[in-house]
Amino acid sequence: MSHLSPSDLLDALEAPLLDPAARHLTACVQCRGELASLERMLREVRQVDVPAPSPLFWEHFPRRVSAAIEADRAQGPSRAAPWRRWRVPAAAVATAAMVTAAGLLLGPRPSWDTPTHDVPPGRSAETDAVMIDDTPWTLVEALADDLDLDDVGRAGLMIGADTVELAAAQLTAAEHVELLRLLEAEIHR
């Protein structure tokens, strides 16, 4: 049997492994060493405490939250009809998304392989691409100008934290190679 996988090692941190992994762990010095060092690290991490705030803090905290909610309610639109808040931004975002999609689908696409030597002097391929994309982008910019970032986020139209990382982690090996190629092409452009 090959060495224990990271997943096996994490499982072993929590409960005894089942055979054949358990048998391997008993026999393999390297895996035992790896497990022991993970255990040590986790133990050390767990020793770092959060200092407890004063009991008065906990007593006061719900009132503090309550005041913050009151202030938030006083500032923001009515909570009674949340859909009203959404009507304008949602329509604007939808329009912006449609315009962007149309721009991407119908407009000329700059090619990664655009040969620069075919471009007449004084005009670069990049300049052309920017000029072509400029009109829809200006429209998108104008439409999105009044949008509140929080509203856009709540509408699920923003890239969340680690979305890119997650997407990259889900790529296949071939897709990784292609992504690398595209990134290198972009860096050297």
Added chain:
Amino acid sequence: MVSEGTHRWLVTDVSPGRWGARVPRGEAETPRDADTLSALDDGSLVAIAADGRRDAFDVIVERHQRCVYAVCYRFTGNHEDASDLAQESFVRAWRGLPRFKGQSALSTWLYRIAVNVSLNHVSVKGVPTESLTESEFVDVAAEDPRATLVKRERAAAVRRAIHALPRKQRATLVLRAYHDLSHKQIAEILGSSVGAVKANFFHALANLKKCLGTEP
């Protein structure tokens, strides 16, 4: 610590026949006094609070404030920011309450909000600060002040190493190591798969090991 499934919609019968399921908005009789509210489970409190009852939400805050604060503290490293972020998390929870459908436990949902609020704050504010009380004051009356100092320095190094981890690894480590959440619960909170959570947890520990060395 959160045990999954304890905060679902089916609730402990405080008053048989009245609170056995999620309360339909505007139809059920709602408990008036704080003691009755405190006896309700999260699902019932959410249903009542979503109708605009702030006293029900206060009970939710009281019940979950320590966990939410602790998550925020793990990301910020100081009391002031942690208390501000915990407050912000609950304000967002109040705003989002009508959209909370109870597919996950309330605690899981609150963790998700706190993690997002904290990660956003950390990415805007940069490396967290550490309070004096945490890192520099050494109790000279303690048994061995030198050992205490070494221990605190090591703890500060661990904290710095944790803060230097990539966001997802840090969030996974915090939720797993300090809040004892299962890989599945963390996956729900971070919106990823159990496999990705395990990989992040493993890499977080491996990176800490690399950064700190094996011996304290």
